[in-house]
Amino acid sequence: MSWAAHDLEPYLMRAKLGGAVSIPFLLLGSYSPDILTKWAVYGLDFSGGHKLVSDPVQLHRGFPGVGFTHSLLFGVVVGLLILWTSKSRMWALSFILGNWAHVLSDTLDSVGTMVLWPLTDWHLHLDAWEYVGQAGRRTDAIAYYTSLGGVWDVMWAVWLLWNWRTLTTEHFRNEIYPKDHFWHWLGRRASESVMLTVYRASAFFGIASILGWYLWALAVNDLHAALDWSLGGPQWAPRIGPP
């Protein structure tokens, strides 16, 4: 799985596609595959010791399970529902693009995603790094950030910082707010500080989590605190393939 990449990809899509897409719905689409299951995959505590399901991989990426949320069709179906209820093509397109970015990013790990479900439950997996979600949040963080997964996150973070002006208040006022009715709806109910918090939350969390987890994986914890940028790494992690 990818970590902060899911938080940062929507901002770069918005920077490249401009007013054709909506940041809140890009983010909603990007979070949608994991939003109902990540807590069950990791367990409810920090250590991941309190497992809620016996086979987190099957639940998260398989079928039976909710692996269908990691398919291209899921994004289209929910996008059409958004179009039907809101009549906003921008919101529907944004949800689809955000969801597809998540689905395709997750093909980089060893479990991959059922991109063509329901036609087939075959998983596209490119094996750039090992899927370690079944070991709990803490061990997964160590595995992910010491492997090429961490490099993937850093790439998105550097790209976002290169486009740092997209996060400024001025950019929000002149470029983001006028082109998306979501912000007008929110602006009737909340202050500009709240709107800016909503707008920046995912970027703030993404950058902070990359820094924090790298620090934790390499300097604080004692388990495999070394980088392993080999393809399919880290090599100490158990080999997990598609369910």
Add this chain to the structure above:
Amino acid sequence: MSFAQGRAATCAGTAPPGTIPRMPTPSPRGAAAPRIPGAWSVAYWVAAVLVYAGLGTQLPQAVFLGFWQCTPYLLFFHWLRPRLLGAMARGRPA
């Protein structure tokens, strides 16, 4: 149409189709809210990210590195920014 009028019309649903009010741009010399220098703002947000990441690393049970969990801290940082940097900007020579 001013921003305030446009926003009021949008809220009331009486704005002409296609009319989207622009947010007002703050005056560079506004007395009530002095313009915060860009470098200070960048430094402030870098520090905010480092503080949250550091607390999340050192006190993971209390300051959890999670999306929903980060929002109160981010709201606090937005609240603090004009109070901290605004006071510093007011102290600068014109």
